[in-house]
Amino acid sequence: MEHQDAAKKLSELGHTTRLAIYRLLVKSGPEGLSVSDLQAQLDIPGSTLSHHISRLVNSGLMVQKRQGRVLLCVACFPALMDLVNYLLEECCTTPDQGSNGKS
Amino acid sequence: MEHQDAAKKLSELGHTTRLAIYRLLVKSGPEGLSVSDLQAQLDIPGSTLSHHISRLVNSGLMVQKRQGRVLLCVACFPALMDLVNYLLEECCTTPDQGSNGKS
DNA sequence: ACTATATTTCTAGAATATTGGAATTATCAT
DNA sequence: ATGATAATTCCAATATTCTAGAAATATAGT
Numbered sequence: 001m002e003h004q005d006a007a008k009k010l011s012e013l014g015h016t017t018r019l020a021i022y023r024l025l026v027k028s029g030p031e032g033l034s035v036s037d038l039q040a041q042l043d044i045p046g047s048t049l050s051h052h053i054s055r056l057v058n059s060g061l062m063v064q065k066r067q068g069r070v071l072l073c074v075a076c077f078p079a080l081m082d083l084v085n086y087l088l089e090e091c092c093t094t095p096d097q098g099s100n101g102k103s
Numbered sequence: 104m105e106h107q108d109a110a111k112k113l114s115e116l117g118h119t120t121r122l123a124i125y126r127l128l129v130k131s132g133p134e135g136l137s138v139s140d141l142q143a144q145l146d147i148p149g150s151t152l153s154h155h156i157s158r159l160v161n162s163g164l165m166v167q168k169r170q171g172r173v174l175l176c177v178a179c180f181p182a183l184m185d186l187v188n189y190l191l192e193e194c195c196t197t198p199d200q201g202s203n204g205k206s
Numbered sequence: 207a208c209t210a211t212a213t214t215t216c217t218a219g220a221a222t223a224t225t226g227g228a229a230t231t232a233t234c235a236t
Numbered sequence: 237a238t239g240a241t242a243a244t245t246c247c248a249a250t251a252t253t254c255t256a257g258a259a260a261t262a263t264a265g266t
């Protein structure tokens with residue numbers, strides 16, 4: 001993962017409302033949640049919610065697919081995993097013992 | 104980890120410069136790096152660097168310990184791990200098979 | 207075509223973050 | 237005490253983000 005890309009994703013997750021959205025999506029798995037489902041759970045104005053959703057989509061952390069009038073939001077698990085890996089990449093490396101965690 | 108706390112940490116990591124600082128610290132392990140080491144590697148004005156460092160410290164992602172004239176910066180690994188766990192907490196739960204990844 | 211529901215886009219004011227120069231504090235050596 | 241190095245705090249300009257009402261778009265049913 002690119003540094004800029006990782007920073008952007010972290011920044012998007014670093015907002016109370018967006019983190020709440022994202023966790024609801026992660027929890028709901030590949031089936032996702034509709035925008036109205038999210039709005040019902042979060043109780044915020046539609047325009048505000050839409051703004052945050054579009055930022056999450058834009059950063060590649062989630063995707064949307066339309067089903068009739070409803071827009072489903074689904075978390076991108078691979079993107080999340082890549083992000084976590086980027087954070088932990090250099091972690092737990094113990095150069096003084098000559099072993100590292102890289103593959 | 105508290106939701107607000109997690110959001111704050113993610114937000115702090117969600118900035119190119121701070122993420123760069125943090126990765127250098129993670130890479131350098133428990134020995135850490137001095138502020139001047141960081142400045143030498145990042146090539147930014149001291150006041151700017153200091154501002155970003157103080158945000159990382161304030162969010163609990165790193166600590167500073169003075170050694171003479173030098174201030175060492177050290178990443179807080181447990182905080183990072185907690186954060187990652189918070190992100191993945193509800194992940195990979197597959198209710199239709201009755202198994203989940205929780206310990 | 208008309209209506210209702212679902213969601214986004216537009217807009218603008220308020221709030222917050224970013225940046226870096228200048229001044230300041232802290233520590234050590236002479 | 238003076239000087240040098242290390243780092244922070246203060247300040248102000250600039251930029252970005254957040255919020256939510258109002259208007260617009262999309263889809264489906266009648």
